[in-house]
C-alpha cells in the first residue's frame with residue numbers, strides 16, 4: 432500500500448507569535464499562546480499533548496479553518512494570517528487536505544463517490560483518478576461500498592483518499608487513529624508516513640506517545656503553549672509500532 436507519488440517536496444509552514452482566544456472576559460480561554468513554529472516541507476509532524484492543550488486549535492489555524500487573533504502564519508508559501516476563515520476557502524482548496532477522527536464521510540455516497548465529490552466541489556483533481564486514489568489506500572475492491580458497509584479503518588482510508596484527491600501540499604489529520612484499534616490504526620499511520628515520504632507535509636494530532644514515534648518532528652503542547660519541538664532523526668516505521 433502506498434500513497435500517490437508527487438513531484439517536489441511541499442507543505443512547509445511557519446507560525447510566529449500566534450495567539451488564539453475563545454470567548455471574552457472571565458470566560459476567555461487562551462487556546463494558543465505565543466506559538467512560534469517553523470516546519471520545513473515534506474515532514475511528518477506529530478502534535479502531542481493532553482486534552483485541552485490546544486492541539487486541534489493549532490491544526491485548525493494552520494489549515495485556515497480558524498483564524499488566529501494575532502501573529503503571522505504562512506503555509507505552503509501563502510500568508511494566511513489576518514484573513515477571516517470565510518476568505519480562506521480558496522487557500523484550503525488549493526493547499527490543504529483534512530482527515531478527522533470520525534472520518535466524516537457522506538453516508539449516502541459510496542467510497543468512490545465520497546472521493547469524487549471532493550474533486551467536484553473543489554474543482555481540483557480529476558475524477559478519472561478516483562480508482563487510483565482508492566487503490567493507493569488499498570480499497571480498490573470496496574469502491575462501490577457505502578461507509579456503513581466499511582470497517583472504521585477502511586472508512587479512514589477512504590477519507591485519506593478523499594483528502595489526497597485535491598493533491599494538497601499539506602495533509603492535516605486530527606486524531607486519525609483515535610477511533611481505531613491498533614491493527615487498523617497502523618495501516619492509517621502507514622499511509623500518513625508514505626504521504627510525507629512522497630514529499631507532502633503531514634501534521635497529525637495525537638494523544639499517543641507511541642504514535643508520535645513515527646514522526647520526523649514531535650511538537651508538544653501544554654496549556655496553549657508549545658513546550659518542546661524535537662527532531663527525530665530515525666522515526667519508527669509505522670508498520671512496526673505497537674501501542
Ligand SMILES: Nc1ncnc2c1ncn2[C@@H]1O[C@H](COP(=O)(O)OP(=O)(O)OP(=O)(O)O)[C@@H](O)[C@H]1O
Pocket residue numbers: 453454460461462480481482483484485486487488489
Ligand atoms: N469553540 C470554542 N469555544 C470555546 N473554547 C474552545 C473552543 N474550542 C476549543 N476551546 C478551548 O480551547 C482549549 C484548546 O482546545 P483544543 O480543542 O485545541 O485542545 P486539544 O488539545 O485538541 O484537546 P483534545 O485532545 O481534548 O481534543 C480548550 O480549553 C478548549 O476547551
